[in-house]
Amino acid sequence: MTTENDDSVDKAVAERRERLKALKASQELSNTPEEDDNQTNKETNLNMKFRNYVPHDKKLQEAKVAPPVLPKFEDPVAAEPPPSEKKEDPFVNIAPKKPNWDLRRDVQKKLDKLEKRTQKAIYTLMEEQVKQKELAEDGTNEVA
Numbered sequence: 001m002t003t004e005n006d007d008s009v010d011k012a013v014a015e016r017r018e019r020l021k022a023l024k025a026s027q028e029l030s031n032t033p034e035e036d037d038n039q040t041n042k043e044t045n046l047n048m049k050f051r052n053y054v055p056h057d058k059k060l061q062e063a064k065v066a067p068p069v070l071p072k073f074e075d076p077v078a079a080e081p082p083p084s085e086k087k088e089d090p091f092v093n094i095a096p097k098k099p100n101w102d103l104r105r106d107v108q109k110k111l112d113k114l115e116k117r118t119q120k121a122i123y124t125l126m127e128e129q130v131k132q133k134e135l136a137e138d139g140t141n142e143v144a
Contacts, residue, residue, distance in 0.1 A: 047063075048063050049065050050063055050064045051065050051067075
């Protein structure tokens with residue numbers, strides 16, 4: 001019984017070795033040497049481009065990219081002369097606002113209330129003066 005188990009185990013080991021060899025062979029065929037070279041080149045030679053940074057290392061300074069050159073832009077509107085019509089200063093006809101116009105606008109409600117109170121106070125003072133005059137006239141008429 002042990003010999004049968006040993007034989008079956010040996011067969012399984014041999015089959016496994018053959019499958020592993022076949023797998024390795026298929027991987028070697030699928031990986032071409034060009035791909036291996038590219039992978040090693042990528043690892044050893046990094047392509048860095050420095051646009052806004054100047055490195056201190058001399059080797060890395062070679063990878064600095066020159067700033068782009070912008071083409072000249074000619075404004076088509078500025079190239080044409082303006083039409084010569086009546087050249088009046090637009091600010092001549094504008095009347096300036098008083099420097100405190102915004103303050104007056106903000107305080108206008110309070111000023112209206114004060115104006116009403118002032119009118120009432122003036123009215124009451126006038127009534128008192130009229131009463132005093134009437135009393136004074138009555139007093140002078142009684143004496144005479």
